[in-house]
Amino acid sequence: MSSQHYKYVCTLRGHNADVRGLCEVQEKGILSCSRDLTTKLWISSGENDYKEQSSYTGHKNFVLCVAMMTPLKDVYPDGLILTGSSDHHINVYMPTSCEPIMSLVGHSNTVCSMVAGLCGTVVSGSWDYTARLWLFDSKEIKDAKCVMIMSGHTAAVWDVMIMPGQQRLIVTASADKTIKIWRTGKCSHTLEGHSDCVRSLSALSLSQFLSCSNDASVKRWSVEGQCLQTYYGHSNFIYSVCSIPDKSEFVTCSEDRTLKVWTISEGNPIQTIPLPAQSLWKVIVLINGDIAVGCNDSTIRIFSKIRSASPDNQASFQQELSTSEIPGASMELGDLNVDNLPGVEALEKSGERDGQTLMVSNQGKVEAYKWNNIDGKWVKVGDVVGSNATGKKSVYQGKEYDYVFTIDIEEGKPPLHLPYNLTEDPWFAAQKFIDDNVLGQHFLDTIVNFIVDNTKGANAQYQTASQYSDPFTGEGRYMPNTTEGQSSGGADPFTGSGRYIPSNNNSSGSRSGTDPYTGGGRYVPESSASRIEPSQSVQRDPILNPSRYIPDSNGNMQKKISVSNQYFPKTDYILFNKKNVSAMIGKIKEFAEIIESPLSSEDLMSLENMTNPDYNPVSHEIEKLWRMLHWNADVLFPILDFVRYSSINQLCIVQTICSNWAEEFLNMLLEILRNSSCKNAQTNVLLALRILCNLFSSTDGLAFLLAGCNEICNAVAMLLPADGAESVHGVANNVQVAIATLHINYAVCFINKSSYSSALASLCDDARLCCLRSSLTFVGQAKCIGLEALFRHLVGLGTMISRHEIARVTAKSLNVQELVEVAADVFRQSSKVAECSRYLLLAL
Structure with missing residues (x-):
């Protein structure tokens, strides 16, 4: 030491x-x-x-x-x-x-x-x-x-490093959890070992370097790709690592508000330095051995082994540290109860390790201390707030709330405040937060999970099993007892909607609809369309807005209120319109070489041009794309992703395919939905479904979908998991969400029937009943398809029966009431499923 x-x-x-x-x-x-x-x-x-x-x-x-x-x-x-x-x-x-x-x-x-x-x-x-x-x-x-x-990385490259003495040896760290070693531009090694984003790199010698990660660990590697040692000590994301000049020590900084000093030979830190800031973003070691750290409180702080501040400045720093407010979710607090915490007398006992955290109750306040092993004493690092441990209310915009969370949603925008009372439904509080701040609906489930997780124990009514923490600020920290390979519980803490969210492996019961990795080259097609949530602007149907009586405090049915259905009928399509041109084109080029059908530079330029909505492709360019759609299923997914995006942004492509090759194109998509044997079957299925969803954006696509509705519904039904199963041949929850989205888009098509030509309108009635039966089949298997997929099917059903008496009667004859009641009971903890189900039953 x-x-x-x-x-x-x-x-x-x-x-x-x-x-x-x-x-x-x-x-x-x-x-x-x-x-x-x-x-x-x-x-x-x-x-x-x-x-x-x-x-x-x-x-x-x-x-x-x-x-x-x-x-x-x-x-x-x-x-x-x-x-x-x-x-x-x-x-x-x-x-x-x-x-x-x-x-x-x-x-x-x-x-x-x-x-x-x-x-x-x-x-x-x-x-x-x-x-x-x-x-x-x-x-x-x-x-x-x-x-x-x-x-070669499949997510953000967070750090780059040139190995000392080897200008042609470059190392990169990525949010895809890997480290890559490049020799003269070619990847020679891909290092796997971290279970979350790799954030920073630092060279130790000509042949060894360090990495740190959101998984709260530091690893030492050889340039040959061998992990030599793993260091644990932080309790939250580690943002930066830097070796000290003599290379026998290194320093790290973290979201747990501390700097830690380590020796290469020991697995635990030898010094922990608490700071009065939440996020310690960057640490460097100067030539003279001093440490500089950049923080989220707009400051840079300097520490040294050979110098120190004047006594007055030292006292000012300690005062700043002791009076800083620590958000309750940023420490390892669990469900804090001030009555169960030790008093200040606990500070008389020595700590067990350097940097150990101790919470004590001092006259009704919760104070946080860290053990300083070098000085042999507890150092106060702040007063804990935000956990509601004292039972005090927080004031926001003149009103009192049980909690006021601060959430940093996006790079480039100031933090937002989320007020919440324990009497509120988390879903409604989250939706109001989204509406007030004009955020995308894809944030909804994440915010709900954050509310539930950070009020756990205080609000048992909405308590659910959740591994989510605050994905925006990192305050719902990484739990150190998480085993390697599991989610660390937190997403990237500062990149907002533009940020890369590390892996989010969905199961049937997951609320998230993000894509899994596709394997192989790890290219992940862009995905998420907005979630379907209550909207104040949807069109109303009188039958769906009845008045009803509710009991007063004595149980008498005296108070009449108007029920406002905010869920259906839905009148606009849900489309999947994100793109990553460089990744798409890069993977297409790679696969073209694999199948020995290389693309010329002109072909690649043509593909890239066609991703521009203002570009008008000529016939031979579309024909080239059509031929590429006949590639082997194992390498087809980037082409499918290209068509998915083009279905919205290049309508002439849709028009040409649906005019010249409609039958073959339909059979091609149906075969993809049925093919479970190829390496990338799940990704192909997902993209085929999203192509079908996007085709609703054009008249030619609409005619194609209505003509093939019966065959499409039959093929989609084969993707329904067996009772009790989470998936079928690898079909995950995001596929089920895409299926439900397809049904919603069909329903929206039927609602807009009056604006179509007579030929298209005549196709709608037969397609409506076919789609109605298909959607009811999925609702009947609610346990297998997940909450978000079920909710979308309910919205689709409500939209299909709106303003159409034959569809309503048909639905009743198919026992829709019982199916909906059972499905709603499966997800009874979800307020949006309960509300949408109730309106659907009222409409029947």
Whole structure:
């Protein structure tokens, strides 16, 4: 163990938002970048302080990473400052100028990591799943060239590193849970071992490096791909790791509000430093051995083994630490009850390990302490709030609530507040939060799970088994007893709707509708359409808005209220319209080579052009795409994904296929739904269903779907799991949700019948009854299809019988009342299923 420990030196204040990136400038300077859209240069002004010297501007969104390039001959004698941003650009600055001299364009999403090498090289990592190698001209000032693109990750590349002494050996860390080692641009090793996003890398030697992850672990690797050691000690996401110059120690920072110092030889930290901030985003070790850490409270804090702050500044730091408020969900609190916590006398007993957390009750307040092994005492790190442990109400916009959660939904937007009372239904509270903040419906289930998880024990009525925590702020922490390979319970804490959410393996009972990985090259087709939730703008039907009596406090039926059905009839289609062009085209190119049908550069350009809604493809381009649809089923899914997207955005493709090859196209899709033997059967099925859903967006697609409704419904019925089974030949819950969406879109088509031509309108009546019977079959197997799929089938049924007496009578003759009642009982904990079921029964 080191004979010295780190002590607080100073705090750098100047940013007005999270400090996300740091790097050293020579020996006396630090560069910091922030969500406030600026990068700042700090110069040491004395033994224990830094002063802001420059502030660099020019980005249009958050600045997430910064790097310093060493001088490049006479062209850049002072070196260059490079910054990466959520605006997808890399800005380049002369240190003496606060405006960029150039901007490097190439990434298609946030640039979140960057490292400068020798001889004018820079490596950048991005949420576009790639890393890029840039080369600056050493002869004249002009834009750098992207000389290499490293593609292969299936999610955001969170960090990049050039191994010391080996400029051609690059390491990348990704949200797909893997690390890749690249030699001259070719992936030589893919390292698997972390069970969540890999966030940061740091070299230890010419042949070893460290990685840290959202799974709360640090791993030591060899460049040959062998995991040499795993370190545990943090209780939450670890955002950054950095080795200390002599390479015998390293430091990490985490969402658990602590810095930890480790030795390479020991599996546990040797020092834990608590900070008065929630998210410690970036830690670097300076040449002199000092530590700098960037935090979410807009500050940079410096710690040193050889220096320390003045007694007054030390006292100020301890006061700031002890008075900081700790959200209850950010600590390992469980279901806090202030009456069951020990009193302050518990602080008289020594802690068992450095960094151990102790909660004590002090005059009705919950205080948090951490054990400092070096000083041999408990250090107060804050007052615990947000857990409602004291029973006090929180005030929000002049009203009192049991809880007011702070949620950071999206990069680029300020945090949002979610007020909640224990008497509320979590579903309605979450829906109101979405409506008030104009958020996408795909957030609904995640927010509900967050409310339930963070009020567990306080609100037993809505308590459910859930492994979700706050996916936006990380405050519903990673639980250290989670076994490797399981979900850590939290999604990525700061990337919002643009962020990559690590794996979310759905089961039939899962509320989530996201896609599983597809295996193989790990390309994941873009997916999620919005969830179906109550809407204030849906069209009303008088039969679905009856008045009813409810009992008063004495049980007498005296009070008459109007029931407002917010669920159906639904009048707009649900479409799957997301895309990832680079991943789609890349996988198509890869598979073309596998099946020995390589595509020319013109073919690839044509495909990429066709993803642009403003582009008008010519006939031979569509014919080429049609031929590609005949590829072997094992490699077909990127083509299907391409057609899924084109079904909405290139109507001439739909028109040509449905006019020239309609029968063959239908048989092709039906065969995909029936084929369970190929390697990517589940993904093919999912994409075929989404193609069918998207075809409703055009008249040609509509005619195709109505003509083939009977065959489509029969094929879809084969995907219904057997009673008690979670899936059939690998068909997961997201497939069941897609099936229910298809039924809803058919129902919407029937509602809009009056606007169609007579030929299309005549097809609607036969298709309506066929689709009605099909949907009832799925409702009858509610246990097998999951909550979201069932809910969509109920919305579809309600829409099908609206304004159509024959459909209503037919549904009653098929025993719909009993089927709906049984299905609603299966998911009786869901208020939206209960409400929608009740309105459906009233409509009958």
